[in-house]
Amino acid sequence: MTRLYGASETSVGLESYMKIKRHDNPGSNNSTAGRQEVAPKPTLDDQVLDRALRPSNFDEYVGQDKIKENLKILIGAAKKRKEPIEHLLLHGPSGLGKTTLAYIIAKELGANLKITSGTALEKAGDVGSILTGLSDGDILFIDEVHRLNKAVEEVIYPAMENFKLDIVIGKGNSAKTLQIDLPRFTLIAATTKISMLSSPFRSRFGANLRLDFYNQGDIERIVNRSAKLLSIDTDKEAVSIISQASRFTPRVANRLLKRVRDYSQMTDEETSISALAAKKALAMLEIDDRGLEKTDREIMHAIADKFAGGPVGLKSIAASISEEEGTIEDVYEPYLLRIGLIARTPKGRVITAQGLKHLGIKNTLL
Ligand SMILES: Nc1ncnc2c1ncn2[C@@H]1O[C@H](COP(=O)(O)OP(=O)(O)O)[C@@H](O)[C@H]1O
Ligand SMILES: [Mg+2]
16 A cells, blocks of 8 residues: 555555445446446545545645544644544545545554455454554544444444453353453544444544535635646636535545546647536536536436325335435435435435426425
């Protein structure tokens, strides 16, 4: 693995992590190319762009001021006490900057960062060997922590709380439990689905930080910053158009910027991105002015047309548009809910008056 930002990063089980990712998202690369999806579903291509554009310190990290403030205090206090920081839980929709924060925290602390994922840790032994390989002050980052299974969670609980690891040696009657001391590490966990974490697990974190969608101004700053890093000339209006279509999500903003650049290089003589080129590129990608893509509109149409406006369960929506429930819930829905085009009720999802208006459907349903 490459070293980033001075924090030495060892990727634990990255290979199996990638394998599982691919398995989770069959043909995700193909579907990105074929269906031109831009919602913040992370693909392998993104990892390259993410890495190239990832802010390396708090000053470069745009927005999320409250979280930055909190983290600076936590980090400052820990440094003063010469102690590792408390375990941290970062949650919020995909592409908002959780992984980036983990890198920045490690860099600020001058700590080693080890990265793994809830899907890569399958057995108690997997996490045991990672934990015993850590040193005092190291940071273990577990992405998609809601995917951890029970066996692994049971190892992590005492490790987080007492820095102890129970090891069972031998089998059957002769089995013995041995307790070993672990280094004083910090766990930073990230999840898009905090509701899937048990409350005892949640309560073991010293701080629980929720990342929210960015505002238009922040996204424009991110697009400008990325354009500079990628040596892309843009005009103000083009930046504003790209930002408006970015689902208030940095990963999407970066991805759109790159797509629009590719489009203008292919079609125009010019090297800079004009407002017209941005509009044309978005139209070609079937992304509308609010950043909705085909799948978003399919979800909304399913609720509006097939299920009479709802309420309808996620399962039925997923079946009717042949998309995975998890993808709808993690990738598409958060933004649609956020901008009020659909709503969640105890009985299921409903389309809102605004949602109908966006689809150009006359409001006879509500
Ligand atoms: N606050 C931010 N300022 C600038 N760029 C950001 C910010 N947050 C995220 N990004 C960009 O978006 C990409 C995706 O962020 P990442 O941390 O991987 O999101 P997550 O882990 O929440 O899915 C990063 O590589 C970075 O380029
Ligand atoms: Mg991430």
